[in-house]
Amino acid sequence: MIFTIFLPVLGGIICLILRERRRLCAGVALFATIINGSFLPFNLFEEFGMNLGNWGELGIRLTMDDLAIPFMLSTFLVMLAITLNSLRKNYDGFFYSLILIMYGTLNSIFLSRDLFNVFVTVELVSIISFILISYEKKGRQAWASLKYLLLSSLGLNFFLLGIGLVYMETGSFAMEGLNHVSSIASVLIFGGLAVKSGLFLFSMWLPDAHSNAPVEVSPILSGLVVKIDVYLSIRFVQYESFGWLKDEFVYIGIFSAIAGIILAVNSKDAKRLLAYSTISQVGFMMVTCDKASSWHGFSHAVFKTLLFLVVGNVSTRLGTKEYRDWSGRITRIEYLFLLVGSLAISGFPMTSGCVTKEVIMHDACCPWLKVLMMLSSVGTAMIFSKFIFLKPSKETGSLPIGTLAAYSILSVAIIVHGIVGFEIYMFESLLMIAAGVGLYFLYRKFMRPLPVFFERIDNSLAIYLIMFLFSIGFVIFST
C-alpha cells in the first residue's frame, strides 16, 4: 500500500534529475502511473494500517479505509488521462516530475492519519499547483497563481493554528485526538481548509485559477486539488468534535450549489463556465458529507476531467474560449466526447453522474433541501445544454492517439460506473434534464456575464474572513 506513495514520488525525483530528456520523462510518468494503477485493485480492498517506523503514538499513522477508495481511484484515472493527453505536447521533464510527485502526495493525503503530515502534504500539493498554473508564464496565469497563493497560504496558516490548539489539548497530532477538542480548534481546522475547497464565498480565487491554467492543469485543479478538502471534510465529520460541521454544510453546500449555477449559466467563456460548475458541484457534494458524497467526488473528478480536456483542446485548436464560436467548427468526434461529459454531469441515466447524484438526493434530510437540490440539478442540465446543443461540423475529424486514449478511458469509466450502480428509480433524473433544457431555451436570450465583484483579491480575502466568522458564529449558536 505504501508503494502507492513512494513509487510515484520516486518517479518524480527521477524525472526531476533527468529533466532535460523529455521523452524519457514522459515514459517514466506513464510507466509509474500504469504500474501504480495495476496494483490498485489489490490495494484498495485490503486492510491496511501502519505506524511508520514502529513509533506508535509518536510517529505518523497511515490507514486505508472505505472513504479513501473513490479518491484514490479518481487520482489514478485523472493522472493517467492527463499523462496520455500531454504526450504529443512540448512539456519538459519538470512538468512530468511535478505531476508524479503530486500523484504520490495526493495518495499520501488520502492515507495519512496525522494532522501535521496532512498540512505538509497539502502545502506541497498547493506549491505544485501554483507552479503548474503559471507554467506558460502568461501574466494572467501569474496573477491567478499569486491570488491563489495568498489566499491559500493564509487559510493554511489558520489550519496550522488549529492543529497547534489540538496539540495543546491532546498532546499529539494524531487524528484520533479530534474526538474531544474544543470547538475553536475544530472551526479553525475546517475554516483553514475551506479556502481550498471551492465552496462559494470561501474560495473565490477558483474561477480565475481554473480558467487560466494550461489545458492539462485545469483537470488536476478541478478534479483532484479541490477534492482534498472534500475528502478531509468527509473524514473530519466522522469525529465527534466536528458534529456541527454536518449541520453547517447543509446550508453552505446548498447555497454554493445554487450560486455556482447562477454564475455558470450567465458565463460565455467555456472554461470559466466549467470552473463555476465546479463550485456548484462541490457544494452539492458537501450537502450530505458522507460516503455517497465521496463517490460523487469520484464521478465528478472523472467527467470534469473529460470536459476540461475536451474544452481545453478545442479552445486551443480554434483559438477561442467562447463556446458560441465553436458552433459548426467543432468536429464530430470531439462533440461526441463533449456530449458524454455533458450528459454525465447533468445526470443522464446510465452515466456515473446520474448514479451518484441520485443517491445523494435520496439521502437528503428534509423536503426543502430536496427541492433545492432538484433545482440545482435542473440548473446543471441548463448549463450544459449550452454544450449539448452545439452544432458539430460535417467532418468526423481525427484526434492524436494519446488524446483519444485519454478520452476513451474516461468515457468508459463514466459509462461502466453508470451501468453498475444503476437503479430503476433513477429515471426521475430525465425529468430534471428535460426541465433544464426547457429553461435553457427560455432563458438563453438573457444570458449576460455577471460582474466579478467577489473575485477581486481584496474582496475575496474579506469575504473569506467573513465566512470564517460566520462558521465560528454557527458553532457558538449550535452548541
Added chain:
Amino acid sequence: MTGNIIFYISVAGMLVGTIGMTLSRNIIKKILSLGIVETSINTLYTGISSRKSIIPPIVNGDFSIAYADPVPQAVIITGIVISFALLCLSLVFAIIIYNKYHTMDIGTIESNFEREKE
C-alpha cells in the same frame, strides 16, 4: 508562563498580518504581510514547546530536569521551509506581473484584466 506570553504575542502578530493583507493595495506589501502571518505562526509553535520549561531538549542522560517539549519545535522546521518556499514563489509571480504590466498596484492590474476581457 513563557509559552502563554509567546502564544498571545503570536496571535496578535497573525492578526496584524491578516489586517495588512486585507488593507494594503500593493502586491509586495501583501506578500510581506503574509510573511508576518507565517513568522507569527512559526513563533507560536516554539511557544507551544516552551509551555512547561525553556531548557532546550538536549539530554545528557538526566531525565529529572523538565525539558522543553521537542515535538512542536521539530515539526515547525518543516513549516519554516514551506513558508520560505511560498515567499520565494510569490516574489517570482510578483516579478512576472511587474514585467508584464509595470505596476504593483492591484487595482490597476485588476482593472487591466477586466478591460482586456471586453
Added chain:
Amino acid sequence: MKAMKILGVIAAAVIFLFVVLQARIDLVFPEGLEEIIERTNIPNAVTAIYLETRLYDTIFEVIVFSITALGVTTLFSSLPRSAEGSQQVFGSVTVYSGGLAALSVTLFLYVVLEGHISPGGGFVGGVVLATGIVTYGLTSNFAKANSHYDRFKIKIMENASLLIIFSLVSFIVFFPETHARLLASGEFGEVLSGGLIPVLNILIGIKVYAGAWKMSSEFINRRGTL
C-alpha cells in the same frame, strides 16, 4: 469596496479574539522524551524527532525545497536579466565578506556534523552556508561567487543528494528494525553515532544549500527588474 475591507478586518479581529478567549493552553503536557532518547540513542531530541520519528514529514519537506528551487528557475527563465557590470562594491565590505564566507563554511561543517549532539542540523547548516556565500556575492563579486556553482558541480551534488536522501528515507521507513539496531550500536553522545542520522544531516545540508543558493542567485540576476 471599502466597506468590504472594513468588514474583513473586523471579522479577522473577532476570529483572533475568539482564539485568545477559548484556547486552552495549559491542558496537556506530552511525555515521550525518554522513549525517543532511549530508542534513537542521540542527545538532541529535536533531531531525533525530525529525522527519526517524523521522518516521513521531512522527505516531503526536502521535496518542497527542490521543487521550489527548480520552479523559481523555470518561471524566471523567460524574464530579462539585469546588466552584468552593474554591481557596486565598497572596499572594506569586500574584505569582511570574504572572511565571512570562509567562516560560514566552517560553521556549516560544525552544525551539520554535530547536528545530532548539539543544536543544529542539516537545514540550519545549509542556510548558514548559503547566507555566507550570498553575502559574499552581493557585496564583493557576484560573478566569482556564481562560478563555484559550476566549478564544484553543485548541480550534480544536489541531484545525487536528493536521490540518496529519498532512498535512505525509504530504507528507514521500510526497515525500521534494522535502523533501530544501527542506532543502538553507536556510543551515546559521540560524533560517529546515530546510525544514518548524520548522513541524512549532511545530505540535507548540501541540498538546502544548493537550493537556497540557486534561488538567491536567480533573484540577484534579476535585481532591479522589480
